[in-house]
Amino acid sequence: MSHELRTPMNAILGFSQVLEEENLQSEQLEYVGEIRRAGNYLLNLINELLDLSRIEAGRMITVLQPVDVSEVVRDALQIVQPMLQADNISLETHCAGEHVVLADVTRIRQILLNLLSNAIKYNRRNGHVSVRCQAADRRRLRLSVTDTGHGIAADKIGQLFRPFERLGAEFTGIEGTGIGLALAWQLAELMGGTLGVDSTPGEGSTFWLELPRAESAASQAQSINRGGTKTPAESTILYVEDNAANMRVVEAIFRKHEHIRLLTASNGEHGLELARRYHPAAVLLDIQLPGIDGYAVLQALRDDPQTRDIPVLALSAEAMPLDIEQGLRAGFRYYLTKPVQIEELMRALDTVLATSV
Numbered sequence: 001m002s003h004e005l006r007t008p009m010n011a012i013l014g015f016s017q018v019l020e021e022e023n024l025q026s027e028q029l030e031y032v033g034e035i036r037r038a039g040n041y042l043l044n045l046i047n048e049l050l051d052l053s054r055i056e057a058g059r060m061i062t063v064l065q066p067v068d069v070s071e072v073v074r075d076a077l078q079i080v081q082p083m084l085q086a087d088n089i090s091l092e093t094h095c096a097g098e099h100v101v102l103a104d105v106t107r108i109r110q111i112l113l114n115l116l117s118n119a120i121k122y123n124r125r126n127g128h129v130s131v132r133c134q135a136a137d138r139r140r141l142r143l144s145v146t147d148t149g150h151g152i153a154a155d156k157i158g159q160l161f162r163p164f165e166r167l168g169a170e171f172t173g174i175e176g177t178g179i180g181l182a183l184a185w186q187l188a189e190l191m192g193g194t195l196g197v198d199s200t201p202g203e204g205s206t207f208w209l210e211l212p213r214a215e216s217a218a219s220q221a222q223s224i225n226r227g228g229t230k231t232p233a234e235s236t237i238l239y240v241e242d243n244a245a246n247m248r249v250v251e252a253i254f255r256k257h258e259h260i261r262l263l264t265a266s267n268g269e270h271g272l273e274l275a276r277r278y279h280p281a282a283v284l285l286d287i288q289l290p291g292i293d294g295y296a297v298l299q300a301l302r303d304d305p306q307t308r309d310i311p312v313l314a315l316s317a318e319a320m321p322l323d324i325e326q327g328l329r330a331g332f333r334y335y336l337t338k339p340v341q342i343e344e345l346m347r348a349l350d351t352v353l354a355t356s357v
Contacts (some may be wrong), residue, residue: 002046009339010340065102129145145208147263148203158325195208240297242267280310282349283313287314
């Protein structure tokens, strides 16, 4: 279901990003922005519903490792910055230094983004949000998000973490489904943590996440190089993808980048043939392909002395944490998920192209 739902979303969000870079009239650009915002909302809903389904089926797996909460906070704040500016919400953080917990980095980021977006959406205009990292006790760290919203009555707090419960907010015009907090609560439990709230009606609320501290030093998790890398004057990229709409999205993206020459193949066999013939600087590879799948293509490239050194990046709608972990373990240089994010795709490509110069 994840693959089938995310594949059409790739075309919707991919082409909307491409259109935003065109010379559109202001009204047209506004329409495209609405398409992208609605698409992102729908994608978040899809992800949350799938996560709830996996938890209920007992198939949600978390990968616990040392995670520096300060880094997660910095990344999350960059994502919500446009929301803060739109509602003129001020923000302060108190998470300096290392605060290492044992957690699933994807899931702690998911919880924090939910708490931050709620603190902004349900705040007062010109309100304030603060994020704090502090010891809950000797063994646990508390990450809290405080807002200056309207607060929650004590007799309503027990309903907050029920799926689809919005405590009347569905009548306010504020977007939401009531899934996020319910999901965040269950994810916290899966990581051995606790999610809670303290609220005063008329003054605001503090939502907090407590997680066990990690015994080791700060996480050494790999991240995409965001620095100023240099790319060759022209680089050939091979994209193997069987979905025509997805193919056109990437073609439209690369049309703006003159240093990239794009080769395409609609199945793995043809992709291998092109890779051996043209020896591209990088291969962008879908996983679910007719005939041999993306993993078989990756293995064939690795087994061939002519192509074994070509960096291969996955671009797939199989976007669960275990899918990503499996892909990286198999040898993909990066594992990018659909719907494609142009900035993320270009950062990854710039990195591999720079290292192959």
